[in-house]
Amino acid sequence: MRILIVDDSTTMRRIIGNVVQQLGVAKDDFDEAEDGVVAWELFQKNNNYDVVLTDWNMPNMNGLELVKTIRNANKTIPIVMITTEGGKGEVITALKAGVNNYIVKPFSAEVLKEKLDGLVKG
Amino acid sequence: MSMSQAEIEALMNGPDLTSEEDVELDMPNIEDIEANDSEEDFDESILDGIDGITDNEEIQEKEDGNSKEKDESIDKSKYPLPVENEHKVVNQLNEVAEDNEQKASQIFDVLSFILDENSSIQQDNQDINEFLEKQVELLESLSEKFPNVSVFNENLGLVKKAIESSSSLSSKLNSENSKIFEAMELMQYHDINRQKIERVMSVIRKLNIYLNGIFEDDTGKENIQIAKQISGDSSDSMGDDDLEALISEFAK
Numbered sequence: 001m002r003i004l005i006v007d008d009s010t011t012m013r014r015i016i017g018n019v020v021q022q023l024g025v026a027k028d029d030f031d032e033a034e035d036g037v038v039a040w041e042l043f044q045k046n047n048n049y050d051v052v053l054t055d056w057n058m059p060n061m062n063g064l065e066l067v068k069t070i071r072n073a074n075k076t077i078p079i080v081m082i083t084t085e086g087g088k089g090e091v092i093t094a095l096k097a098g099v100n101n102y103i104v105k106p107f108s109a110e111v112l113k114e115k116l117d118g119l120v121k122g
Numbered sequence: 123m124s125m126s127q128a129e130i131e132a133l134m135n136g137p138d139l140t141s142e143e144d145v146e147l148d149m150p151n152i153e154d155i156e157a158n159d160s161e162e163d164f165d166e167s168i169l170d171g172i173d174g175i176t177d178n179e180e181i182q183e184k185e186d187g188n189s190k191e192k193d194e195s196i197d198k199s200k201y202p203l204p205v206e207n208e209h210k211v212v213n214q215l216n217e218v219a220e221d222n223e224q225k226a227s228q229i230f231d232v233l234s235f236i237l238d239e240n241s242s243i244q245q246d247n248q249d250i251n252e253f254l255e256k257q258v259e260l261l262e263s264l265s266e267k268f269p270n271v272s273v274f275n276e277n278l279g280l281v282k283k284a285i286e287s288s289s290s291l292s293s294k295l296n297s298e299n300s301k302i303f304e305a306m307e308l309m310q311y312h313d314i315n316r317q318k319i320e321r322v323m324s325v326i327r328k329l330n331i332y333l334n335g336i337f338e339d340d341t342g343k344e345n346i347q348i349a350k351q352i353s354g355d356s357s358d359s360m361g362d363d364d365l366e367a368l369i370s371e372f373a374k
Contacts, residue, residue: 009313011226014234015306022303057317084317106310109303 001120002046003030006039006054006066007082012105016053016082019109023116036061040069049077051119053112056083056094064097071098078119082107212323212330219319226312233302240295240302247295251288257281 003020007013013032020030031046033039037060043049052070056063067079078100083090086104094102101115203209261278268274353359360368 007313009223009316011223011230011309012313014227014230015310018234018303018306084314105314106307109307 001025001029001050002048004033004039004042004049004052004054005030006033006036006052006058006063008034008055008058010034012055012082016112019112020053020116022109023113035059036063036066036069039066043070043073051116052077052079053082054079056081056085056090064094067094067097067099080112080115080119082112212326215319215323215326219316219323222312222316222319226309230306230309233306237299237302240299244292244295247288247291251285251292254281254285254288258285 003025005013005016005020007016013034017027017030017032021027031042031049033042035058036054039052039054040061043052054063054066061069063081063083067081070077070079079098080101080103081094081099082103082105083094084105085091085094091102100119103111103115207213258278258281261274261281264271264274265278351359
């Protein structure tokens with residue numbers, strides 16, 4: 001499974017990467033991007049991701065813009081928003097933009113595992 | 123522990139401590155507290171064995187000195203601090219946020235190193251365990267064939283104990299790994315706190331724009347002459363008599 005992890009915080013990318021590794025994904029099978037612009041470049045260049053995990057608030061291009069950009073090019077790839085934005089309005093906005101699932105920080109590894117399992121099996 | 127607004131208000135509206143009786147009723151333990159605070163029976167040599175203790179009296183003196191310095195600075199219009207990069211609030215907050223992120227990454231490096239080492243120990247332990255299992259098989263077979271040679275049986279017991287220790291080590295490593303994963307999860311708060319700092323920075327930036335706007339001077343009068351002494355400012359103002367006397371003096 002190829003995963004793209006997008007977050008402006010190095011620590012968060014490493015935490016998510018660690019959980020993903022616990023799921024059995026090898027280090028070489030996931031890429032990291034620090035903002036939406038870098039993520040979109042990687043997405044276009046590699047075009048082989050099975051899941052995108054993205055933060056919302058990031059410089060240059062935020063997560064919501066990234067989701068909309070990816071959705072214009074790819075309608076099926078599962079996207080999970082992992083963010084501190086826990087308001088109902090934000091969740092609805094993200095779902096409308098095209099995310100498949102939503103996780104509010106701080107989260108437990110179990111939650112991410114469950115959501116990823118659900119997306120991969122679904 | 124912080125107090126709620128209701129508790130603060132209740133405290134402020136509480137019994138009026140004007141009479142001596144009330145004061146005595148409300149402060150029965152002051153003597154006890156003072157007795158506890160007394161350092162007469164305290165063995166100060168204990169302090170010598172504790173690292174990192176600084177003399178409070180020295181700190182107090184320094185604080186008093188700083189306080190005087192600040193007061194003088196305020197009188198001389200040196201305070202608030204000059205608008206330099208190192209004193210700008212948003213710059214300082216940004217520095218804290220970046221430093222926080224950097225240190226969190228370093229902590230993560232340490233935790234990752236421990237995880238990798240644990241994994242390596244786990245692998246070595248597994249190899250040892252496999253070897254010990256083979257030794258058990260060998261010693262069991264030898265014990266059966268040579269029941270009169272007690273050393274085989276004794277060694278079999280020792281190897282089985284070693285296998286138990288190996289299992290215990292493996293289980294301890296697993297518990298340690300799960301605690302490290304827990305610590306890694308908790309490190310999300312570094313990111314959450316950074317975002318809280320960024321929110322404060324954003325508010326300050328907006329406030330800065332607002333204050334600049336509201337204090338903006340559109341009159342075009344950059345150097346308005348201002349009066350240095352206006353009647354009523356202080357007692358140093360000259361009265362009519364003094365004024366006349368001074369004029370007369372100059373007229374001579």
